[in-house]
Amino acid sequence: MATNLSEANAIQEAGAKRPSDWRAVLYFTLHGFGFVGSTLLITWGLFFLFFLAIGGFSFDGLIHQLNNFTTRYVAADAARTGAFINIFAIAHMILSAAVITLxxxxxxxxxxxxxxRHHG
Structure with a gap:
């Protein structure tokens, strides 16, 4: 009987620890999504900064560069757009790796x- 009582206490204590376990997993998951999301926004910001830089750091230059880029992209055939997508993906991975490293x-x-630490 004493063994069953100690087993019941152990099960009850294990059940009491579960909420903190799922809270820790949720906290870690949300932190991970936040890290990935902020890294993605930083890399997009670096692409924006690139277009701003080649536009002479002016809004008009940025818009002209984006217009030039979209005009050429829309007029390109499937092979050229595929090559561009590959270049963009590689550049994005390199920038992401650099940002993650930093x-x-x-x-x-x-x-x-x-x-x-808070207990409870």
Whole structure:
């Protein structure tokens, strides 16, 4: 009987730990999505900065460069658009790898110090 009682207590304690487990998984998942999302926005911002730079850092130059780019893209055949998509994907992967390397200390969430931990 004592064994069954201790097993019941162990099961009850395990059940009490479950909410903190799924909260930790949810926190880690949300932090991961935040890291991936911010990395994506940073790389898109770098592409924007590239077009802004080749446009002479003016809004008019940016719009002219985007117009030139879209005119050539729409007029291109399937082979050229496929080549462009490959170049864009490779550039995006390189930029993403560079941004992730520079932000590598933010991949994992910070651990709270002993005084900041909340139990319950």
């Amino acid at each position: 932000r590598r200390d933010r991949i994992l969430p910070e651990r709270p110090s002993q005084g900041e």
